[in-house]
Amino acid sequence: MESSQGERSLPVAAPGRHLRSATKALPEQARAHNRALMLQTLYHGGAMSRADLARETGLTRVTISDLVAESIADGIIHDIGVRHASGPGKPAIVIDIDREGHQIIGIDLSGTSKFEGAVLDLGGRVICRRSVSLPVQPGSQQTYRAASDLARELIAAATRPILGIGVGSPGVVRGDGTILSAPNLSWQDFPLEHLIAGELGLPAVVSNDADVALLAEYTFGRARSDVMLVRIGRGSEPASSREDGH
Structure with missing residues (x-):
């Protein structure tokens, strides 16, 4: 199927992890969707030219050029040099995600005695770690304050602009x-x-702790598409109610 700009709906062919939809959205959603598709392809496929990106995403070269220029201005993408070519024609300029230009914050709320978090670059490399103890008398606001205090410590420890905060709860x-x-x-x-998001003024995503652990392993580890995660933790149910042995 083709849009008014002649762009085809093609799956992403770049190697790597595909964590978003690989088909295009409705016209009113197209720009944000196409930018996400372009960044995902570049992130998981590695350095490539604008022409490579157009082929892999099915977007036109004009659209890719526009999106790349916008992302370079935002500091998300950078030029990394000219591709060596033996054939005729102008050598292509290769671009990639600037994996060290921005940082992200990850927070794990699953601990029984403390919350833990880290500042990471876009390649998943840990820049620093921090932790805070859980309140002695936990309540909804006390535990929230511990989590937000940890987030503030991590923001202060970041050495590059922060794209957002991910929380596993x-x-x-x-x-x-x-x-x-x-509970x-x-x-x-x-x-x-x-x-x-409201208190810290940064984009935030909160998901189940097991889900985000699996997502991290799938993105940065060596997990295959059929990976299974088993997570064992301490629940809140009193021991007297578990006498059946389950």
Whole structure:
């Protein structure tokens, strides 16, 4: 199928991990979607030329050129040099994600005695780690304050502009980052993502801790598409209610 600009809906052919949809969206959503598609392809496929990106994504060269220029201005992409070529024609300029130009923050709320977090570059390299102890008498606001204090420490420790904050929380987490139930943290219908983003002024994503652990392994580790994660932790149910041995 072709759009009004003659762009085809093609799957991403670049090697690597595909964590977003590889087809194009409706016209009113196209620019943001196409930028995400372009960045995903470059991130997982590695350095390539603008023509390579156009072929891999199915977007026109004009669209790719526009999106690349925008991303270079934002500091997300940078030129890394001219590709050596033996044939005729002008050598292509190769571009890549600037993996050290920005940083991200990851926070793990699944610990039984402390929350842990790290500042990472876009390649997954840990820049620094921090942790805070859980409050002695946990309550919804006390545990939230511990999490936000940790986030502030990590923001202060970052050495590059921060793109966003990712949080892994135990319990049942809704798609909008609301913690529907996390008894260990005294959270019930708690809008953690909304609060973190609003207080710290940065994009935030909150998901279940097991889900984000699997996503990290799939993105930065060597996990295959059929990987299975087994996570063991301490629940909040009293021992007297588990006498059946389960």
